Amino acid sequence: MTLKQLEAFYWAATCASFAIAAERLHLSVSSLSKRISELEGGLGLPLFDRRSQRARLTPAGEKLLPRAQALLQHAQTLRAAIAQPAEIEGVCRFGVGELTALTWLPxxxxAARKRYPQLRLEPYVDVGGELRRRVQNGALDFAVIAGNPTSPSIRALGAARYTWCAAPALVGDAVRISADLLGRHPLVxxxxxxxxxxxxxxxxxxSGIATAQPLTCNSWGAVAGLLLEGIGIGFLPVSWATxxxxxxxxxxxxxxxxxxxxPYAFSHRDDDTRPLIDAMYGLARRTVDFGMAVRLL
Known part of the structure; x- marks a missing residue:
């Protein structure tokens, strides 16, 4: 039994698929499967039931999982205590919302490319709910999502401010948002x-407004375009609206x-103690700025 075998088992057990686990460890799926098979051979027990489309843990696998996690965390603590800091390298897949992508992501x-030249970054842009799911199933290393810290794996990062706005032709002389305006025009x-x-x-x-006519779109750029076209009333980041x-x-x-x-937070899995996570959080803290002007506007 080796740490590499336990690592392969642990990520295969906690990611959505063997393919995602292999990407996390920078292995091919066949290499990941080989390490797990070697671990199963050494234990004399199957750890995964592979008869269904998605492999599931056997009773032996369920029993091993928390112990494997503890061993891997102890190994990481030991490395940090006695070794020189490891160079951050490999692939980092992380998620951000569109506001982050259009402001401080560059x-x-x-900063990451300058500090860690051997690290390859792969940003993924989506809404918060989908980013949370991808972090938990192992597809993303971390994500920048809206919300307050609620656990050690969700760390405070910054905040964004928004303001109501509309096309002048749509609202006439109105200078204040009101229930009447939202009753007459869609809320974009x-x-x-x-x-x-x-x-x-x-x-x-x-504001005491019970209902509004929603017109939803999953892109800030599209929301801004609809507002500019006079389709409805909505809000945009203050710097954009200004x-x-x-x-x-x-x-x-x-x-x-x-x-x-x-508020926005840096979110990762509770069980992910890799140096990569702390390194990227530190860089995010130094570069976060939701008030930046958008170069595309």
Whole structure:
């Protein structure tokens, strides 16, 4: 029994598939399967039931899993205590929302490439709900998602601010968001699984507005385009809305109360103690800036 065999078993057991586990360990699927087979041979017991489409743990595998996790964590602690810091290398697949992608993601990638030249970065852009699922099933190493820290694996990162806005031709002389405006025009916004849902729901409740006509789209760029076209009323990041208002193509609408700031966090799996995670969190803390101007606007 070796640490590499236990590592192969552990990630295969906790990722959505052997293919994802192999990518996490920078192995081919056949090499991963070979390590697991060698471990099973040494124990004299099957650890996975491979009769179904997705391999499932046998009773022996269920019993071994927490022990393998503990051994791997002890090994990582030992390495950190007595060895020189390892160079961060390999592949890092991580998720961000579109706002991060269009603001400070380039700074993060540039900083990581400079600090860890042997690390290959593969950003993935989606809404928060999907990013959470991909982190938990092992497809992503970490994700930057909306929300407050609720566990050691969800770490505070920053906050984004938004403001209501609409095309001047749509709202006439109105300078304030109101129930009347939202009753007459669609509310253009991201889908329910997006992090902005929480600040929108809180604002509607505080404003006493029970319903609105939602027109949802999973792209901030598309939301901005729909607002510019006068399709409806919505909110955008403050820096975006300010730039467009200065051009006269959108009008910022005052609101009382204002939309709350939306906190963001760096999220990874509870059991992922690799140096990569701390390294990327440190870089994210140094580069995060949701108020950056968008070069595409």
């Amino acid at each position: 700074k993060l990638v540039a 916004t991201l889908p329910r699984e997006a992090g902005t849902t929480r600040i929108l729901d809180d604002w509607l409740t505080a 730039a467009l208002a200065q051009r006269g193509t959108l009008r910022i609408l005052r609101a009382r109360p204002a939309l709350a700031a939306l």
